[in-house]
Amino acid sequence: MFSRWPHLGFNGLKEAFASARAEGRAVFMPFLTAGLPSIETSVDRFVAMAAAGADAFEVGIPYADPLMDGPTIQKASELARERGMTMSLGIDLVRSVASETDKPVIVMTYVNPVLSMGIDHFMGSVATAGAAGVIIADLPFEESAPFSAAAAGHDIGLALFVAPTTPEQRVREIAASNPAFIYGVAEMGVTGERADAGHHIDALIRLVRSISQVPIVLGVGISTPDQAAEAAKLADGVIVGSAIVRIVLEQPDDLEALTTTVSSLAAAVHG
């Protein structure tokens, strides 16, 4: 289906992780809320980030009650919805980003918009648009079975979370369920920028590594090149969200500010 774009879909994501592992580096995955700075210009920001060194993307579908998000992404979600961003426009954006950048796209959202659309319909729609995978912020392992099954049916990946609080036995069960990748929550708390990068999750990452081949991506609280470089030493991928969203919120017309930040983060992740 995506012969024109060989790097798309779940396979594209697997290849991105595999080649990064082979090269001894990590994958850099910036996050941006769909619809920023505007519905029309959102795709340009992803294209610019691709040119600046992003290997894959997380596209956030804005939700009215983003429980896992701190003030920056809350603000972004509110603005994007005010500007008319919807689920169907978000899926259109995924399609444009995938085809124009030829890089894996992960859709990030919350449980209720997915339920409202129908789990299978949602997974089918984002897969058809060329997405590689899905992250659902308020979906824990216990409730994930119908979502994983639907994702698998459309050949896209569903990420599961591991947090600094997750006990060892639970980490083993989550890894054994073979998710598309594990989203390691690097810091206790919601998304946002932090002054210091903690290392609460090191031991859990080593545990996952010792029992499974599932790629691990670190996110939450990673905003500076130093923090990103630290995370890249541990994980297969690094997600930076709030720091990038903040630039797009504060300097919506300044593409150069965005690419400068993304370049330095990408360089830090790639080592």
Next chain:
Amino acid sequence: MTVSLPDRRGRYGEFGGRFAPETLMPALLELESVFEEAWGDEAFVGEYHRILADFVGRPTPIYEASNLSKELGVRLLLKREDLNHTGAHKINNTIGHGLLAKRMGKPRIIAETGAGQHGVASATAAALLGLECEVFMGVKDIERQALNVYRMELLGTRVVPVSSGAGTLKDAVSEAMRSWVSTVNTTHYMIGSVVGPHPFPLIVREFQKVIGEELLSQMGEERPDVVVACVGGGSNAMGVFYPLIDSGIELIGVEAGGLGTETLAHGASLSLGRPGVLHGSMTYMLQDEEGQVREAHSISAGLDYPGVGPEHAYFKDKGLVRYETATDAEALDAFAWLSRKEGIIPALESAHALAWIRREAASLAGKTVVLNLSGRGDKDVQQVAALGV
């Protein structure tokens, strides 16, 4: 109940469950097992009931509202939860949660509040039990419930204003949950209603069911025909309904009709919402066609919430409870009416339940009706005065 719910996954039929960020999951699993153990421990249950008796003032009386009864042609009994210490049923739950926090060795609690009653009850339990306490409250509610803000501060609690969304109860719950994600190792979330991810709806039900159990024992051989309670998140209604669910007594939950159920400005999640996931639980909720949460509206801060406890969703679908609505205007009338005729100023929340009884008086003629008077209205006096009632 013939089948004991929730099941191991925290489900009440298709409702409930545990849709929470992974960071919270270990705490929810720990809380589930700590609660199960504590609730089977005679010493814990004994201490809970001792505090309810000596500190809270339970049992609360049943009062026959003769003046209203005469006017309505209905025998109206009031279960006086307004006479609890701090002025509402909320303290039944916060005493239990406070004891759980101590049992888990967590020195700090957080809570959300709408009308401020749960916030005051949380602050009170914290003061009593020597816990640090922080309460999240929407900026709109801080404005309409200024008295309760001051009460919380007087009790040694820090009130954290929440300006996201509409600045009401939904936003306060969300912000409390966000705060809990970063403090979960030292902090217990003292949720105020039968909402949230499992095991919260179960725990709050168990701490509130004392209302219905007392009602049954106080009435002896006699049984009311109808029991009516207001429903926001639904904790006072759950507390009185749960022990009666198989009794054959007609159970009526009254939601906020706001400006009218033909408008979008109401809090009638069960009557007009559809199933979805809000605050960690599958339940009826107000949402648009894309699954975005819709803002609720009610004159009463405690009913101004776009979701409802998952067990109420189950009761609705099983036909075990009937859910109705009363508007802002009807509730205001009932508020003034009870004050004038019985010398009892009710909480605006409870006034919704009374408003339904008043409207339905003809069909209730000759019956014995119990109204769960969930709280007193001192907190609402300033707001109602400003409306010129």
